[in-house]
Amino acid sequence: MADAFLAVDWGTTNRRVYLIEQGRIVRTERDDLGVTAVTDFDAAVGDIRARFGDLPMLLAGMVGSNIGWRLAPYVPAPAGIANLAANLLRIDARTAIVPGVSTLAGNRPDVMRGEEVQLLGAVATGLAPAQALLVQPGTHCKWATMIDGRIAGFTTAMTGELFALLRSHGLLAAQLQGEVTPNAAFLAGVEEAKRRDLAASLFGIRAAKMLGTRDDGDAAAYASGLLIGGDVAARLDASPHAVAHILSGPELGALYAAAIEANDRSAMLVDSHAAFIAGIIAIESQLQ
Amino acid sequence: MADAFLAVDWGTTNRRVYLIEQGRIVRTERDDLGVTAVTDFDAAVGDIRARFGDLPMLLAGMVGSNIGWRLAPYVPAPAGIANLAANLLRIDARTAIVPGVSTLAGNRPDVMRGEEVQLLGAVATGLAPAQALLVQPGTHCKWATMIDGRIAGFTTAMTGELFALLRSHGLLAAQLQGEVTPNAAFLAGVEEAKRRDLAASLFGIRAAKMLGTRDDGDAAAYASGLLIGGDVAARLDASPHAVAHILSGPELGALYAAAIEANDRSAMLVDSHAAFIAGIIAIESQLQ
Numbered sequence: 001m002a003d004a005f006l007a008v009d010w011g012t013t014n015r016r017v018y019l020i021e022q023g024r025i026v027r028t029e030r031d032d033l034g035v036t037a038v039t040d041f042d043a044a045v046g047d048i049r050a051r052f053g054d055l056p057m058l059l060a061g062m063v064g065s066n067i068g069w070r071l072a073p074y075v076p077a078p079a080g081i082a083n084l085a086a087n088l089l090r091i092d093a094r095t096a097i098v099p100g101v102s103t104l105a106g107n108r109p110d111v112m113r114g115e116e117v118q119l120l121g122a123v124a125t126g127l128a129p130a131q132a133l134l135v136q137p138g139t140h141c142k143w144a145t146m147i148d149g150r151i152a153g154f155t156t157a158m159t160g161e162l163f164a165l166l167r168s169h170g171l172l173a174a175q176l177q178g179e180v181t182p183n184a185a186f187l188a189g190v191e192e193a194k195r196r197d198l199a200a201s202l203f204g205i206r207a208a209k210m211l212g213t214r215d216d217g218d219a220a221a222y223a224s225g226l227l228i229g230g231d232v233a234a235r236l237d238a239s240p241h242a243v244a245h246i247l248s249g250p251e252l253g254a255l256y257a258a259a260i261e262a263n264d265r266s267a268m269l270v271d272s273h274a275a276f277i278a279g280i281i282a283i284e285s286q287l288q
Numbered sequence: 289m290a291d292a293f294l295a296v297d298w299g300t301t302n303r304r305v306y307l308i309e310q311g312r313i314v315r316t317e318r319d320d321l322g323v324t325a326v327t328d329f330d331a332a333v334g335d336i337r338a339r340f341g342d343l344p345m346l347l348a349g350m351v352g353s354n355i356g357w358r359l360a361p362y363v364p365a366p367a368g369i370a371n372l373a374a375n376l377l378r379i380d381a382r383t384a385i386v387p388g389v390s391t392l393a394g395n396r397p398d399v400m401r402g403e404e405v406q407l408l409g410a411v412a413t414g415l416a417p418a419q420a421l422l423v424q425p426g427t428h429c430k431w432a433t434m435i436d437g438r439i440a441g442f443t444t445a446m447t448g449e450l451f452a453l454l455r456s457h458g459l460l461a462a463q464l465q466g467e468v469t470p471n472a473a474f475l476a477g478v479e480e481a482k483r484r485d486l487a488a489s490l491f492g493i494r495a496a497k498m499l500g501t502r503d504d505g506d507a508a509a510y511a512s513g514l515l516i517g518g519d520v521a522a523r524l525d526a527s528p529h530a531v532a533h534i535l536s537g538p539e540l541g542a543l544y545a546a547a548i549e550a551n552d553r554s555a556m557l558v559d560s561h562a563a564f565i566a567g568i569i570a571i572e573s574q575l576q
Contacts, residue, residue, distance in 0.1 A: 074499070102499055108480070108488070109495040140459075140491060156495070157487035158459070165453045171428075171446070192396070196484035197522040199445035199515065200396070203428060207397040207444070211362070211390055227487065234485040 002287075005056040006048060007280040010063035011114060012036055019052045023281055027052065035062045041069035045095065056094040058284055060276075061114030064089060064097040074102035074111060080150035081120050081279070085286035098283060105153045115142045116151060118247055118272055121279025123149045127270045133241035136272070137228075137252040139164070143235045159231040163224060172205055178220035182258035185218035189225020190262045194233050201226050224255060232259040241265070247272040290575075293344040294336060295568040298351035299402060300324055307340045311569055315340065323350045329357035333383065344382040346572055348564075349402030352377060352385040362390035362399060368438035369408050369567070373574035386571060393441045403430045404439060406535055406560055409567025411437045415558045421529035424560070425516075425540040427452070431523045447519040451512060460493055466508035470546035473506035477513020478550045482521050489514050512543060520547040529553070535560035 004021040013034035019027040038044050045057065064072030072089035079101045088096040100113030115136050122128040123146055130149040136142040139160040145152045167176040180186065192201050205223055208214040214222065236244070243266045246253045250269075257267035292309040301322035307315040326332045333345065352360030360377035367389045376384040388401030403424050410416040411434055418437040424430040427448040433440045455464040468474065480489050493511055496502040502510065524532070531554045534541045538557075545555035 102495075104499070104501070108492045109499045109501045110492065111495045111498045141487075155488050156491040157485075158490045159487045161458055162487055162490075165458050169457055170449055170453050195522070197445075197518075198486050199429075199447045199450055199519055200443050200522060202446045202450075203444040204396045204398065207390075207399045210399045211392070211397045213392070213397045230485075231487055234483070234488060 002056050002284065004053065005058060005284055006052050007277070007284075008048065008057065008059045008063070009114065009117070009276055010035060010059055010061045010068070012062045012067070015061075015063075017048055017052060018277065018280075019055075020277070020281060020284075025277060035065070035068040056284075058088075058096055058098060058280055060098040060117045060280065064099060065113055070097065072097040072099040074100045074113075077101050077103040077105070077154065078147065078150045078152045079116065080148075081124060081282045082286060083150075084116065084120070085283045088283075088287075096287075098280075101151055101154070103153055108155070110154060110156050112142055112154060112156065115144075117279035117283070118275045119144050119146065119151055119279070120149070121277065121282060122245065122247060122270050122275035124282040125274065125278030127275055127278070128245040128268075131241075132245055133235075133239050133243070134245045134247060134270075135235070135256060137246065137248045137256050141231055145239065145241075155235060157231045157234070159227050163227050166202070166223060167220070172202065172219070172223065175205060175209060175216055175219040176223050178217050180221045180224040180255065182254050183218075183221055185214070185221040186225040186255065187258065187262055189222040189227075190229030190232070190259045193226045193229030194263075196230060196233060198226065198230050225259070228255055228259045229262070232256065232263050236260070236263050236265055243268055245270050247275055290344050290572065292341065293346060293572055294340050295565070295572075296336065296345065296347045296351070297402065297405070297564055298323060298347055298349045298356070300350045300355070303349075303351075305336055305340060306565065306568075307343075308565070308569060308572075313565060323353070323356040344572075346376075346384055346386060346568055348386040348405045348568065352387060353401055358385065360385040360387040362388045362401075365389050365391040365393070365442065366435065366438045366440045367404065368436075369412060369570045370574060371438070372404065372408070373571045376571075376575075384575075386568075389439055389442070391441055396443070398442060398444050400430055400442060400444065403432075405567035405571070406563040407432050407434065407439055407567070408437070409565065409570060410533065410535060410558050410563040412570040413562065413566030415563055415566070416533040416556075420533055421523075421527050421531070422533045422535060422558075423523070423544060425534065425536045425544050429519055433527065433529075443523060445519045445522070447515050451515050454490070454511060455508070460490065460507070460511065463493060463497060463504055463507040464511050466505050468509045468512040468543065470543050471506075471509055473502070473509040474513040474543065475546065475550055477510040477515075478517030478520070478547045479513075481514045481517030482551075484518060484521060486514065486518050513547070516543055516547045517550070520544065520551050524548070524551050524553055531556055533558050535563055
């Protein structure tokens with residue numbers, strides 16, 4: 001384990017660099033140089049070392065995809081810290097990319113790249129138990145079942161992307177410009193979502209406007225409740241866990257927590273930033 | 289009942305005019321003068337009479353909506369021919385608009401405007417039985433339960449619109465440009481759709497590409513199977529009918545028929561054009 005190293009959480013549209021010394025963050029910076037904004041990764045990595053120190057570097061996220069620097073092949077689930085550490089894509093003696101994780105379980109292929117560090121870190125640092133259901137809300141919401149501290153299986157839902165599509169285009173867009181909070185309209189959407197009938201529930205938003213059965217200012221919250229509620233209902237139906245641990249910022253976290261509680265389970269918010277750091281330190285600690 | 293009258297099926301983006309004499313279509317024309325392309329409806333109706341004859345006229349569809357000529361208030365379900373005929377919006381002594389139908393059943397508001405004529409006509413002319421499940425595939429797919437020849441209840445699903453959104457925008461758009469036929473990939477999508485977990489099933493299309501588990505040329509058919517299959521599964525779960533009658537053109541009709549059969553029910557295609565004519569004649573025959 002190095003006394004000091006650099007960790008880079010490098011996504012599609014932004015990245016965050018951490019300087020870690022003796023297991024603690026000494027310095028961090030976020031910018032919008034996501035992988036789609038970078039063409040010369042050697043130069044970009046050189047720039048990072050020039051600014052943060054000439055240190056070993058571990059990279060995670062879309063930097064290891066076919067739109068990133070080099071392709072780090074997926075590690076099949078179940079996958080733990082040791083599996084990721086053993087399958088790093090080595091760029092050179094002190095630069096490596098953490099692989100993503102794949103699954104073919106239940107006849108539904110799925111992939112993640114970047115989220116695995118957070119998930120494993122949440123367990124490694126004790127923010128979540130070794131047997132747990134973890135959720136990472138967002139454009140493509142990830143749900144992972146952890147067994148013995150490893151990612152045993154996972155499901156990605158296009159929950160956030162569907163909401164963004166509906167808000168930007170098509171019949172409902174004009175109705176969906178309002179604020180989204182975990183209010184009564186949101187919870188009504190979560191309740192309707194238990195029908196698991198999204199395409200019909202969505203048209204109900206239009207019909208409610210035509211018939212005047214709901215204040216149209218509540219349509220966005222209701223639609224968000226439909227989408228998040230559908231995601232939550234499907235995942236909880238398939239999970240025995242009484243608690244879902246949410247890795248998320250507070251706004252989206254509050255929506256997922258409300259939907260989880262409306263589906264008769266408990267929700268616990270976990271610091272996703274701390275989880276990433278714990279994960280990347282755990283991986284680094286296994287290296288020679 | 290008039291010896292001759294004009295029927296206009298006047299939608300958002302196009303319209304079809306029929307000259308009907310002694311219960312038969314003598315002449316018909318379709319154009320793109322939907323309600324959004326017309327500002328002076330008096331003049332537009334005058335033009336129709338100048339071309340087709342100075343006759344009584346029955347109009348149906350979005351012409352009776354708040355984006356049309358005048359608002360014809362919805363008739364609540366259950367609604368039959370007599371209910372529609374009794375609630376026509378009279379413009380003048382020989383010009384009237386057929387109202388749409390609404391429902392608040394099962395805590396899900398829903399509306400239709402234009403489809404009701406086809407549905408009631410299908411039963412009136414014997415193309416479908418008086419107790420039946422009817423489906424009108426499309427951008428906003430309508431499913432109606434007919435009891436004693438009336439529209440007892442109905443559900444609209446944004447099936448076609450969701451497919452169009454996904455095909456035009458977002459993560460999956462580039463993958464969804466291929467042809468859609470009721471092939472093996474379509475049926476695999478229908479099977480996956482039985483999980484009633486659309487947002488997650490859709491991400492599987494992306495993951496299948498990343499993992500190479502499906503020929504990407506099949507992605508569009510699979511996605512269509514997911515959407516149509518989800519619509520079909522939700523509706524058939526709630527219906528005791530062994531047969532679903534499809535009012536549709538042949539391409540979309542074949543997709544719905546395949547999905548219905550994959551959900552262990554029978555499908556029967558009904559001529560939607562003939563159904564509209566039968567419906568409008570049945571309504572007209574009740575007028576003084």
